[in-house]
Amino acid sequence: MTAPTPTARSSDADVIAESRDRPDRFGVIFDRYFADVHRYIERRLGTDLADDVASDTFLAAFDKRHRYDLSRPDARPWLYGIATNLIGKHRRRQTAQFRAYKQAAMAAVDDDHADEVTARLSAQLSRAALAEALAKLSAGERDVLLLLALAELTHQEIAEALGISYGTVGSRLSRARAKLSRRLRRTSNLAP
Amino acid sequence: MNDLDEIKNLMDPPPGLTDATVQAARSRLTAAAQGTARPRVRSRRRRTGGLLATASVLAAAAAVAIPSLRDGDAPAPAAPEPSGNILVAAAERIGSAPQGTGRFWTTHLQIGTTRVVGKPGRSYVIEANNDVRQWTGKPSYQGDRFSGWHPWRPVDRQTWRRDGAPGTWSETVGGLQGTLSSRASGGGVQKLQEELTFMLSGRKVTADQLRTLPTEPAALRDHLRRNRGPAKEGAISDAGWLFADAETLLLEAPAPPKVRSAAYRMLVGLPGLREIGPVTDALGRPGSAVALREPERPGTERWLVVDRATGRLLSTQEVATRSGRIGRQGVRTAGDVLTYRAALAARWTNDPPKTSTP
Numbered sequence: 001m002t003a004p005t006p007t008a009r010s011s012d013a014d015v016i017a018e019s020r021d022r023p024d025r026f027g028v029i030f031d032r033y034f035a036d037v038h039r040y041i042e043r044r045l046g047t048d049l050a051d052d053v054a055s056d057t058f059l060a061a062f063d064k065r066h067r068y069d070l071s072r073p074d075a076r077p078w079l080y081g082i083a084t085n086l087i088g089k090h091r092r093r094q095t096a097q098f099r100a101y102k103q104a105a106m107a108a109v110d111d112d113h114a115d116e117v118t119a120r121l122s123a124q125l126s127r128a129a130l131a132e133a134l135a136k137l138s139a140g141e142r143d144v145l146l147l148l149a150l151a152e153l154t155h156q157e158i159a160e161a162l163g164i165s166y167g168t169v170g171s172r173l174s175r176a177r178a179k180l181s182r183r184l185r186r187t188s189n190l191a192p
Numbered sequence: 193m194n195d196l197d198e199i200k201n202l203m204d205p206p207p208g209l210t211d212a213t214v215q216a217a218r219s220r221l222t223a224a225a226q227g228t229a230r231p232r233v234r235s236r237r238r239r240t241g242g243l244l245a246t247a248s249v250l251a252a253a254a255a256v257a258i259p260s261l262r263d264g265d266a267p268a269p270a271a272p273e274p275s276g277n278i279l280v281a282a283a284e285r286i287g288s289a290p291q292g293t294g295r296f297w298t299t300h301l302q303i304g305t306t307r308v309v310g311k312p313g314r315s316y317v318i319e320a321n322n323d324v325r326q327w328t329g330k331p332s333y334q335g336d337r338f339s340g341w342h343p344w345r346p347v348d349r350q351t352w353r354r355d356g357a358p359g360t361w362s363e364t365v366g367g368l369q370g371t372l373s374s375r376a377s378g379g380g381v382q383k384l385q386e387e388l389t390f391m392l393s394g395r396k397v398t399a400d401q402l403r404t405l406p407t408e409p410a411a412l413r414d415h416l417r418r419n420r421g422p423a424k425e426g427a428i429s430d431a432g433w434l435f436a437d438a439e440t441l442l443l444e445a446p447a448p449p450k451v452r453s454a455a456y457r458m459l460v461g462l463p464g465l466r467e468i469g470p471v472t473d474a475l476g477r478p479g480s481a482v483a484l485r486e487p488e489r490p491g492t493e494r495w496l497v498v499d500r501a502t503g504r505l506l507s508t509q510e511v512a513t514r515s516g517r518i519g520r521q522g523v524r525t526a527g528d529v530l531t532y533r534a535a536l537a538a539r540w541t542n543d544p545p546k547t548s549t550p
Contacts, residue, residue, distance in 0.1 A: 023225035030221055038209050047208030055217035062224055101202055130202055149199040180195060 012075035016068045026062050040151050045093050057083045080151045081161030084143050098135035102128045133183040141176035278480045279456045285503030287453030294540030296329035297446035305531045308522030309361045316351035319344040332388040333545050335381030340374040380548035390445040394421025399446050407450035409457035431462040435484045442505035443535050473497040473507040474532035491518045507534035
């Protein structure tokens, strides 16, 4: 018997194909990506909800494994797409999470040792403004932007994840970024 | 840093994935694979204050300017020198001071912060401060003047001249370009709608409430621990809280002399606290310092600088403990003062200030 060489890593597509007859093989996909997908969800919804939604994501993926497009070796866009859909069901929680980020940024202004001085710098205020601007994006714009920023998917992968065209990814992205920079420019003049 | 990094930094709650969560999700999947029942594994995580806790942890991380160096601080002395001498001497002196009286408690504080600017190899430190005067009473008054940014020490002034003596500097924070201007602003004193209060243990307290604080060190410490604001719990060490409370009681709040004395004594023996000895503060005034190092604030320590003759607290300052990048303050040299709060006056008076219309 020969030991498997370290480089012999099956593609995600191969593993998913095997899992159609041998369901336990899907555990390989879980082991490869659970932590990353959990982190993505955690950043968008907070830790406590992330536990449930990440678990649901892999269960939903398992149920849909027969429909996975085997021409795509990398399963990440597919998994992030499922996660993003599930995140979309928690709109209020998303808003609350952005509010928490905003509060954290504002609290940092208060907590700073030289608060009266640095409040004028509004660096943290800009972070707060960013949280607010992200909360105000449309769901479609936000999903595209956060898959790029947090999940670090490519434009093509985002298109696959969300089932939209490559061109739509580009246009949503530029709209989202334009909105953010408009809002941030208003708060970025630090001089008193 | 571009906008994507900035989003990533903003949306960065403390990672909360535990082995238990992985196991629960994995066994749920295994159950599905085996075609057996799938128990809905609800998270057992406590939800109370989850978001707030997240917010406060982030706040602490952001406020302290986490250094990007990972090599750790220069180790604090294994057996810390006793910090008792300076603190006990100060407690004795301040405790025998007379209890003042007056319609207003008035303070004059200078609150400063610094940045490193200029080109690599030709960098220099600039400083800006707020000069804040307060009259706490009924009614209360406040005035502040912003100094604008300027080169700090003589050596910084020289480098600044070689840099072309600019009047503004740009600062990039979180991908946003901002301007640090040398222009001063503010200055007038105004009557306030509400009575001024002081932050103690993360809660607002009035001058009247300060009179009822315990005058025994252990009792004061217990009182402060019991009354802590909930939002910051967990993000600041116990020593960090008590140190901050002592700063408030000794630097700016009208605490009775016996409470101030207890505030010094309750710090004796705190973990991470050590005695530094004779120093000059950020404004160049001589005093004795004790310092607190907290694991939550790597690369920095906080100093109390005490006037030996009177036991009064002259200033508190945040000091770099190693050379390297320290968050927003840039690449610093060990011993650099990063931020400071200095008391120029703190006394009782019957005279309200002259106010100015804004």
